[in-house]
Amino acid sequence: DSGVTQTPKHLITATGQRVTLRCSPRSGDLSVYWYQQSLDQGLQFLIQYYNGEERAKGNILERFSAQQFPDLHSELNLSSLELGDSALYFCASSEGQGYGYTFGSGTRLTVV
Amino acid sequence: GIQVEQSPPDLILQEGANSTLRCNFSDSVNNLQWFHQNPWGQLINLFYIPSGTKQNGRLSATTVATERYSLLYISSSQTTDSGVYFCAVSRGYGQNFVFGPGTRLSVLP
Numbered sequence: 001d002s003g004v005t006q007t008p009k010h011l012i013t014a015t016g017q018r019v020t021l022r023c024s025p026r027s028g029d030l031s032v033y034w035y036q037q038s039l040d041q042g043l044q045f046l047i048q049y050y051n052g053e054e055r056a057k058g059n060i061l062e063r064f065s066a067q068q069f070p071d072l073h074s075e076l077n078l079s080s081l082e083l084g085d086s087a088l089y090f091c092a093s094s095e096g097q098g099y100g101y102t103f104g105s106g107t108r109l110t111v112v
Numbered sequence: 113g114i115q116v117e118q119s120p121p122d123l124i125l126q127e128g129a130n131s132t133l134r135c136n137f138s139d140s141v142n143n144l145q146w147f148h149q150n151p152w153g154q155l156i157n158l159f160y161i162p163s164g165t166k167q168n169g170r171l172s173a174t175t176v177a178t179e180r181y182s183l184l185y186i187s188s189s190q191t192t193d194s195g196v197y198f199c200a201v202s203r204g205y206g207q208n209f210v211f212g213p214g215t216r217l218s219v220l221p
Contacts, residue, residue: 002157033208043198043211056208088153100145100160101200101209106153 003027004093006104014112018079021107025072025093031055032074033094033101034066038087049074081111114139116212118199124218125189133184133215135199143202144175145209146184150195158184158197189219 003026013019025032034046036059045058049068060066063081068074078085088108092101115138125131135144146158159166159173161182166173170189175182186193196216200209 035211042213043200045208045210048208058208090155100143100157102157103147103155106155108153 002102002104004029004091004102004104006089006091006107008107009105010108010110012110012112013081015081015083017081017111018077019081019109021076021078021089021091021109023074023076023091023093023104025074025091026095026102029093029095029102030072031094031096032068032072033092034060034074034076035090035092036087037090037106038084043090046076078109083111085109086111114141114201114203114210116199116201116210118197118212118215120215121213122216122218124220127189127191127219127221129189129219130185130187131189131217133186133197133199133217135182135184135201135212137180137182137199137201139180140203141177141180141201142204143207143209144177144182145200146173146182147198147200148193148195149198149214155198186217189217191219191221193217194219 005024030051046060048056066076088106092103117136163177172185196214199212202209
């Protein structure tokens with residue numbers, strides 16, 4: 001167990017629907033990062049939060065949004081889902097400078 | 113942005129063999145990490161190694177930041193070493209990591 005918890009582990013939903021992925025960082029980690037891993041794009045950075053505030057944005061679609069709550073857990077909201085959104089979504093947290101990332105086990109999203 | 117290359121893209125080994133995986137990056141970085149993605153999809157942190165050399169059992173890693181590359185050594189490989197090995201780098205504190213395309217390793221019994 002890495003200490004980073006992601007739920008659910010698997011999600012199957014239909015096109016056009018909306019889902020919420022949840023991430024709880026390791027105790028004490030203030031930074032949360034979201035990544036998408038699809039077969040043809042590799043691991044792509046989506047968005048970063050630090051202590052409740054958005055810190056950086058990557059290749060995140062407008063249909064996607066995220067937030068980090070006061071208890072530091074984060075949610076990634078994906079709406080108007082398309083077949084191409086099927087992917088593994090990872091959350092990672094970091095203690096800070098000099099410590100690197102710790103990843104959760106991911107949420108496998110399948111859009112049918 | 114930073115570009116990360118990994119070689120070789122694919123590697124097939126017999127159990128017990130040694131291997132070296134390489135990561136090249138296009139710009140100065142302050143953070144570098146090696147990950148192993150196992151066949152179940154989990155991303156496991158192997159080394160946080162922005163510079164220098166580290167060892168953990170049969171695995172070791174060396175980063176030469178001034179020459180913009182890092183090497184991951186796997187000795188006496190086992191079938192459980194199979195999976196994809198990713199190198200990830202970032203420029204500085206709090207900045208997101210950029211991942212390389214990975215090296216897919218298959219260790220045959």
